[in-house]
Amino acid sequence: AQSVTQLDSQVPVFEEAPVELRCNYSSSVSVYLFWYVQYPNQGLQLLLKYLSGSTLVKGINGFEAEFNKSQTSFHLRKPSVHISDTAEYFCAVSDPAYSGAGSYQLTFGKGTKLSVIP
Amino acid sequence: DTGVSQDPRHKITKRGQNVTFRCDPISEHNRLYWYRQTLGQGPEFLTYFQNEAQLEKSRLLSDRFSAERPKGSFSTLEIQRTEQGDSAMYLCASSTGQGSHYTFGSGTRLTVV
Numbered sequence: 076a077q078s079v080t081q082l083d084s085q086v087p088v089f090e091e092a093p094v095e096l097r098c099n100y101s102s103s104v105s106v107y108l109f110w111y112v113q114y115p116n117q118g119l120q121l122l123l124k125y126l127s128g129s130t131l132v133k134g135i136n137g138f139e140a141e142f143n144k145s146q147t148s149f150h151l152r153k154p155s156v157h158i159s160d161t162a163e164y165f166c167a168v169s170d171p172a173y174s175g176a177g178s179y180q181l182t183f184g185k186g187t188k189l190s191v192i193p
Numbered sequence: 194d195t196g197v198s199q200d201p202r203h204k205i206t207k208r209g210q211n212v213t214f215r216c217d218p219i220s221e222h223n224r225l226y227w228y229r230q231t232l233g234q235g236p237e238f239l240t241y242f243q244n245e246a247q248l249e250k251s252r253l254l255s256d257r258f259s260a261e262r263p264k265g266s267f268s269t270l271e272i273q274r275t276e277q278g279d280s281a282m283y284l285c286a287s288s289t290g291q292g293s294h295y296t297f298g299s300g301t302r303l304t305v306v
Binding site: 079109111116117118119120121124165167178179180181182183184185186 | 197199224226228233234235236237238241243248249284286288290294295296297298299300302
């Protein structure tokens with residue numbers, strides 16, 4: 076079975092400071108990894124994804140993430156946060172071997188609420 | 194690309210009533226998903242369609258839940274005899290296939306009173 080652990084439920088950080096949101100996953104060898112952002116009462120918006128290739132992935136709004144296969148991690152980073160980054164962030168994994176009907180269904184972590192303090 | 198549309202945005206219903214939600218995916222996306230998100234949790238997979246065929250259902254989808262995608266375009270999710278535990282955000286998403294990211298709708302927030 077595939078699972079995702081987001082180690083921090085809430086992360087407060089001052090504006091213009093760097094931030095790292097941690098994500099660890101449990102799955103088989105080959106996985107796809109995603110980070111989504113959710114603003115209040117809205118759906119999820121893709122920040123970035125890792126399918127294969129370079130382990131450093133760059134996304135929208137200045138975010139990036141690094142896939143570490145040996146540590147089964149996919150941590151999200153931003154060097155300088157803005158007030159507008161205040162939202163909830165979800166890490167998700169899709170394991171082709173887990174989806175018998177080829178659904179590539181996503182398994183999400185419980186989310187990390189990022190609060191940017193002025 | 195007009196995005197994924199969900200209707201209604203909010204639904205308040207009395208326990209025991211039936212409710213139906215609609216999802217209109219991105220037109221060229223053949224894959225459609227329903228997820229449920231309860232307070233403080235990440236979204237959980239409910240079911241998956243490829244075109245009009247429902248190919249996968251989660252054990253979370255009890256027999257009170259039914260989903261359809263009659264012509265491979267829009268989809269409906271019906272909950273019969275609603276219970277308070279059904280209160281959640283119901284998210285629809287669509288995609289084109291393997292490795293492709295999902296595009297999520299804004300969700301339907303269901304409150305059962």
